[in-house]
Amino acid sequence: MMNQTSSISSIMPLDKAGKNYVYSDEQLMARFQKGDENAYIELVNRYRDRLLNFIYNYIGDFEISEDIVQDTMVKLYQKKHYYREIAKFSTWLYTIAKNLANTEFRKKKQRKITLLSQISRDDKPYDIPADQPDTDQEIQSDITNKIIRKSIDELPEKFKTVILLRDIQELSYEEISSIIEVPIGTVKSRINRARLQLQVELKHLRT
DSSP states (O other): OOOTTSOGGGGOOBOTTSSSBSSOHHHHHHHHHTTOHHHHHHHHHHHHHHHHHHHHHHHOOHHHHHHHHHHHHHHHHHTGGGOOTTSOHHHHHHHHHHHHHHHHHHHHHHHHHHHHHHHHHHTOOOOOOOOOOSSHHHHHHHHHHHHHHHHHHTSOHHHHHHHIIIIISOOOHHHHHHHHTSOHHHHHHHHHHHHHHHHHHHGGGGO
């Protein structure tokens, strides 16, 4: 086992193109399972931002998304010996993140129902402060992003999940199939239906 004080770069040599690391995710996980803490740190660095992007698009709350990513990495550390190389590491990790996100999503929906119920009883107006972008272009970009996010958010959950995994995270059909535990044909069907629905919802943006 390597000395724990070794630098990350010492276990992560680049290939000749200088673009890809020699060690795959699965090889890093094997090193981590044998006690190499640096391999764990490298896996966290590889996936932290990607998972944050996926979960934020799913949950819509940055702070909660950060917490979920942190919880995912804690579970990665605690459950490292549950991983077997019969599955891609990314699939295994995204499954953990998705399950945590689903739990938070259900809690968020329940909180929203409770809040709406409370507002209805109180019947009080609520002022929501708006951001003030510096230029018209920033305003338009912000509006467009909100429209797109709202359209994705309003998709049925089974469509929302696959569109985020495929079009935002760019995972393969096989990985998505393993993560959500449905056949590849069903994955493709859901993605196509989600894209069609989004095309209808967002067609005015192309005019």
